Amino acid sequence: MLYYEFRPEARAKCNMQSNFRRFGGIGLTFIDFLDVDHTETVTLSQAIQNSSEEVSASQDLENEANVLFGNIQGTVVGLRYYTGVVNRGEMVSLVREPQNPYDRNAVMVANVYGSQVGHIKKELAAAMAPIIDGKLAKIEGVVPYGETNKFSMPVILSFWGKEENKNSVLNMLSRHGYKLGPSSGGKAYLSGGQTPQGFLAPSKRLNAVPLTPEQLKGAFDKLFDDLMEDKTREMEPAEAVHTPLLPHQKQALHWMTTRENNNDLPPFWEQKSNLYFNVLTNFAVRERPERVRGGILADDMGLGKTLTTIALIVSNFHNGKPLPLEKSATSDGHSKALQSKRPHEDPATVEDVEQSAVPKKKAKTTKKDKASTSKGTVLMDDLGFAAALGGLTSDGGSKKKKAKKKSSAVASLPLESSSSARATLILCPLSVLSNWLDQFEQHVRVDVKLNVYLYYGAERCRDTDFLAGQEVVLSTYNILSSDFSSKASSPLHKVSWLRVVLDEGHVIRNPNALQSRAVLNLTTERRWILSGTPIQNSLKDLWMLLSFLKLKPFDVKEWWNRVIQRPVTQGDSEGLQNLQALVKGITLRRTKASKVAGKQVVELPDRKVFVEHVTLSEEEQREYDLAKMEGRNVIGRYVKEGTVLTNYADVLAILVRLRQLCCHPRLLGSYAGTGESSTPSELRERLVSKVRLVLGSGSDEECAICLDSLRQPVITYCAHVFCRPCICEVIRSEQEHAKCPLCRSQIKTRELVEYPGEEEDSFSADGKDKWQSSSKVNALMSSLLALRGEDGSIKSLVVSQFTRFLTLLEVPLREHGFTFTRLDGSMNQKSRAKAIEEFQDASPGSPSIMLLSLKAGGVGLNLTAASHVFLMDPAWNPAAEDQCVDRCHRLGQKRDVVITKFIVKDSVEENMVKIQKKKKDLVEKAFGAKSVQDKRQSRIDDIRALMEL
DNA sequence: ACCGCCGGGTGCC
DNA sequence: ACCGCCGGGTGCC
Structure with missing residues (x-):
């Protein structure tokens, strides 16, 4: 039997369900089902994982452009062989199983938690398989009724795809004798939305008035507004916080502490008798869904997210109790944060830190002695050590777990019950690293010994016991991702953290990016995202954040897309309400204009903007006009030919030149021109210089694939710039036929040219x-x-x-x-x-x-x-x-x-x-x-407007 | 599955 | 009896 990565929580669920389904939850030992169930569940979850990854990589772009072809009723068979249960109106996912030994067309049906429910019966599967495999349509299922059937149940299948594929899908179905039903008023067959009976009242859905784009925008702007209700209770920070908190910061501290400690169900989960029920997907489980310990602190910048977070770290170790901290003698006080600060700058301090805190046996005992003697302050030293051990065991030894069934079921309980984690990991962009250090120094009392370790620089300490024993470990996304991708195992990924804080958390919004994957792989009890702008471009951004927060079931893309993203982007007002409720439950956002008890949160001084119009000198004007004429000719030709995007690098170069001329004539960089180049190295040089001109100028170019700021920019031979991970994914999925998403010319991985970064330019201004x-x-x-x-x-x-x-x-x-x-x-x-x-x-x-x-x-x-x-x-x-x-x-x-x-x-x-x-x-x-096409068009429009064409 | 399907037993009413 | 009908065994892919 295949043995993939073992996920204890998946098996625990599986056990619960097997009991539930077959024996109504009456205690039969888990063991009976383990051997059958868990290997299957593991391969199954693997299959689901694979299929959803594929979708996100190659089809996601089109996702929003997909239309509903229609619905069909099918049958799920073989229920009695599997443990997955569904409810009336519950959404199910359909996963191709090409390796099935009985039927290569097999299509497996799984519920929201990924437990297998059954198969699509073979005649229908035969019709569906080529459609799924050929990526002609995405098929989604909802079980309308018959959820208690023992042997088979009906399922409504909705077919979604690109308009141009509609006819071939219809043909393929009719060849097998199936005909898509009417797509009830342009809508998919949706589950009820709020009750299991929702299915029975589909007319209600038809009446839902779609929103106009303007309403949608308005709703979006308001999405994070009015989140203040019930979030006005205040909490005093622990003594160790030196800076007095402002009222809105005390509110945030209370809210964050509550989110970490309370036992509320996650959004959209309700308790019904002895079941937990998700009202959006109609999924139910017997065990309590894991709560989300954390959320998004989306306050405007300048409201003190950093201070509030520091207060949280110090004030809420467990259950609202402050972090036990040693008091250091005041004479020695200055060493508080400094001692662990910037070790790469000062090797001597590193020595200090390691001697005092690295749990080499000797150091450990001395510290324990100290702890036991220090008055009243419990130093929970060995807890950190235990946490590190915990991290290690959960990492390896999966095979052993299979043998020791029962005990591992116990071990798979959520961390919190036996938590020994102590350390908070803070990740931030490099630019704010020093700010964090300053703020710790500034806001934590001098006589309190808070270990803040800066995990940064070549000399960083990779000892996981040491890291787990800190109160705070501070590092950057770059360090985390480079550790994550390197061959050696990543220390930060080996520690079981008490809490992980993502500062400027919106940086993980591109799921293809290495740093996003690195962040998702951290092990922690509590998760926080700090971001003044949680949504940068599109609703998709939010998905990654929910995924990080492990907000079930939306951490799985399929459910996010079906339940939130598509309804919202298609203007469904109910979808928007759901989104609003979702965001509301996990986000605290105040702007500078927000009011607490009728008073503005922050009284900021005025801010005035003046525009000063500058008139160029005659000589400057002449030079500018000349460049503009040339540029207009070139771009005008591209516009006429419709090749603006094919020649985008040239176009941008012209624009940058004009912008530079407005500042100073000597800004003009070397530019290789637009002529033909013969040798590959010449071509390469030209590409680099073009892109350097554009990116080096500071213009915030976006990648046409993820529509996000460029990460690891690479240049294609057709001179278009993409994130390396994005374009590589395109090439991987389209193989030899890969074409540039912008101009459709052939592209190959080995022809991608790395952008070397800013030029060490000889340019100087001293002469x-x-x-x-x-x-x-x-x-x-x-x-x-x-x-x-x-x-x-x-x-x-x-x-x-x-x-x-x-x-x-x-x-x-x-x-x-x-x-x-x-x-x-x-x-x-x-x-x-x-x-x-x-x-x-x-x-x-x-x-x-x-x-x-x-x-x-x-x-x-x-x-x-x-x-x-x-x-x-x-x-x-x-x-x-x-x-x-x-x-x-x-x-x-x-x-x-x-x-x-x-x-x-x-x-x-x-x-x-x-x-x-x-x-x-x-x-x-x-x-x-907005589709990619529209974005492209508006880019062209922008350029024409700029050049007055 | 209170089905369909298969295949053996059976054969007027 | 190369059928129909009956009733037991059986059941995903």
């Missing part, structure tokens, strides 16, 4: 004789000089997408005696932290200006020392500008914030601002019912 200013530089300088004249203590952010522009600006800044610092994407963690620290320092002589690249660091950065922001060039994405401004317009800002946008008159920049405005109104931005 004074060569220096010349530009109109925009002049505009900035006169503003800065005037500001210095008014009030020398004012600090400013000077923001551009072009790092070269920042470099150019250094010259006049020096010339006029400004002290400045700089933060851009090319800097490592250490120099970033230094730049921020210097800038935030208020003492005289500290820098008054920070040169900031728009994309550097993304959100979370705290630059409250600045109260003026100069946006040197407009961004494609207005949200990026807002985020940038929010770095100083946030909690801690004392002055009114003044934002100055420099826009060159009659240029692409002005057109970009127009497009920005339009985009803000666009429904598309709100929710992703």
